[in-house]
Amino acid sequence: MKEKKVTPYHHGNLKESLLETALEMVDTEGLEAITLRELTQRLGTSRSAVYRHFDSKETLIIGVIQKGYADLDLLFTPIFQDRTHSVAERFEMMGRAYLEFAIEHPNLYRLLFGENYRHEREEACDYKDENQATGLYALIGLLLEAQEEGIIAKIDPIVQAATVWASIHGLASLMIDGHLMMSDNFEEIYKYSQSVLLKGLL
Amino acid sequence: MKEKKVTPYHHGNLKESLLETALEMVDTEGLEAITLRELTQRLGTSRSAVYRHFDSKETLIIGVIQKGYADLDLLFTPIFQDRTHSVAERFEMMGRAYLEFAIEHPNLYRLLFGENYRHEREEACDYKDENQATGLYALIGLLLEAQEEGIIAKIDPIVQAATVWASIHGLASLMIDGHLMMSDNFEEIYKYSQSVLLKGLL
DNA sequence: GAATTAATGTTGACAATGTTAACATTAAAT
DNA sequence: ATTTAATGTTAACATTGTCAACATTAATTC
Structure with a gap:
């Protein structure tokens, strides 16, 4: 039986592997790492191999961002669409x-929702619509349901969604x-924020 | 009359000048610049002169952050304490x-309230208490006034402050x-957020 | 199937950056 | 006046993203 070559000249799946590994690195060690x-x-490849698949490091990171949004x-989305629970639930x-994700993956969260590569993200507006916005549209859908049930006021759901997102973000x-020096109360703060939101949205 | 030496060997006020110029650079061009x-x-000095006043670039930036908080x-603070206006006003x-400052000085805002040098900031806890927290304490004071006037509910003002700050931040x-693709409505979103807050806090 | 072309990977070099060590100059202290 | 501390300079280093020139493999074409 022929032994598998340890390091074949061609990686075979380098582009995807780069994205995956980079995503993992951001998550565990931060973007700077x-x-x-x-x-x-x-x-197991050389530094310059990246440039056969991405124009620059920046382009690669933007790919990581896209992948992150998709994940x-x-x-x-399943949570938003889970009809077995009430709208309030x-x-x-x-x-x-959302908060759990941010706290468990702070580096990734910052990459997706922070300042990084803002300009480049804005240029690639098609991707923006496809990925970044889907979460927001799901929230809007949920708010529309809530409006129908009379839980919250019937006003522009986009404005409501921005308000809700901003609060949680x-x-x-x-x-x-x-920045929250009172982070031992975090659960209490979250619950209070949610109650303020629901009360205020009505 | 002796002409002033164009470049004296000793700058005279290098440490403070470094902080000022760095602050200006962050503000106008961003931290990366x-x-x-x-x-x-x-x-007009050499690169290494920095190290006579700061341990590292990091330490200098932390100084910039402190200066930013002080500014x-x-x-x-005057706004919080302006007794000529009502609490609601x-x-x-x-x-x-707060929003105006963030929008007019996004780079500075990110430096002060973002992720940068989080660990170092946490280590220097005295500075954290002195500067970063004063704004929060002012907010807490305002909320206590509001509680007295019966505008908002009388519960732990720290939790309320975190909720309010989170919403605006x-x-x-x-x-x-x-991230707000509906930024043309920004004024509307802000007003709505404020109304949701005040309604929910009661 | 052989030859050509495209795709993919490697090596060496470059400029920019933060940092340090060794040295130079000025101010302060004795 | 001499010594010492403070402050500034220069040269060098390792690390980084990037690119050009070259090497190897896969795909395509005749």
Whole structure:
């Protein structure tokens, strides 16, 4: 039986592997930890091999962002659409899942919802619509349901969605960036924020 | 009359000048634009001179952050304490001033309230208490006033403050990081957020 | 099936960056 | 006046993203 070559000249699936490994590196060690040398070394290729698949490091990271959004959608969309729970319950589940993700994957969360590569993201507006916005549209859908049930006021759901998202994103950001010195109360703060939101939205 | 030496060997006020120029550079060009070479060149000194005043670039940036907080306090505290306006009015003024600052100085805002140098900030806890928290304490004071007037519910003002701050910080962050694709409605979103807050806090 | 072309990977080099060591100059202290 | 501390300079280093020139494999064409 022929022994498998340890390091074949062609990797075979380098582009996807780069994205996967980079995503993993961001998640565990932060964006700064991604160097092309370290990244390619882990895959057994040379630094410059990246440039056969991406224009620059920036382009690669944007690919990672896209991948991250896609993964997130798989996580969140089912919660929004889970008809076995009431709208109010789903609202609570959504907020909790969102915060849990941010706290368990702070580096990834910052990459997806922070400043990084803002300009480039804005240029690639098609991807923006496809991925980044789907979560927001799911939230809008949930709010429309809530409007129908009379739980919240019937006003522009886009404005409502921005308000809700900002509230939870603010909580998540302050928390993972170490600005909530009262973080031992975090559960209490979250519950209070949710109650303020639901009360205020009516 | 002796002509002033164009470039004296000793700058005379290098430490403070470094902080000022660095702050200005962050504000106008972003944190990434700060390189020791560019920074020192603007002041007419050599790159390594920085190390006579700061252990590292990191330490210098932390100094910039401290300076930024001090400046911010001078901006916000008067609003909180302005007794010529009602509590509700000051609440509105505060939120608007906060958002205006974030939008006019996004790079500075990110440096002060984002992830940067989180660990180092947490280590220097005295500075954290002195500066970063003063704004929060001012907010807590305002909320206590509001509680006395019966505008909002009498519960733990720290929890309320976190909720309010998160809501506005979330709005500011999403805005300056380009995540609000409906940013043409921003004024409407802000007003709605404020109304949701006040209604929910009661 | 052989020859050509495209795709993919490697090596060496480059400029920019933060940092340090060794040295130079000025101010402060004795 | 001499010594010492403070402050500034220069040269060098390792690390980084990037690119050009070259090497190897896969795909295509005749």
